[in-house]
Amino acid sequence: MRWNLRMKAAERGIWKSTEMRRRLAEAGLEISTGKMSALWTGTPTTVRLDDLDIICLVLKCTTADLLVHEPEVAAARRPQAEPQAATGSTSVVPRLGRGRTLPPL
Structure with a gap:
């Protein structure tokens, strides 16, 4: 994301974090200077849903405008598949030994 x-x-003519912070306060969301800085300068690790609602109200946008999905970044983080063994089969087939029963249904 x-x-x-x-x-x-x-896009709304807000160029400084102090102006954004003032508008959020007018809408009922008091944000500390440190939290506003984190929201303004980088990607926050957390955002409360209530706060997100007010941010969207002030900016007249939706959450989809603020949180842009990047599928290529997510795909790049996916672990690479393990190379297959020389036999070419990686599936496991259970074998029933002596005295073993089938698992419960």
């Missing part, structure tokens, strides 16, 4: 707050704010 890409955090797109600054771009959406710029």
Whole structure:
């Protein structure tokens, strides 16, 4: 996910975090300077849903405008598949030995 707050704010004529913080306060969301800095300069690790609602209200946008899905980034983080063994088979077939019963249904 890409955090797109600054771009959406710029589209509304908000160029500074202090202006954004003032508008959020007018809408009922008091944000500390440190939290506003984190929201403004980078990708926050967490955002409360209530806060996100007010941010969207102030910027007249949706959450999809602020949180941009990047499937190629997610795909790049996927672990690589293990190389197959020389036999070419990686599936496991259970074998029933002496005295073993079938698993319960």
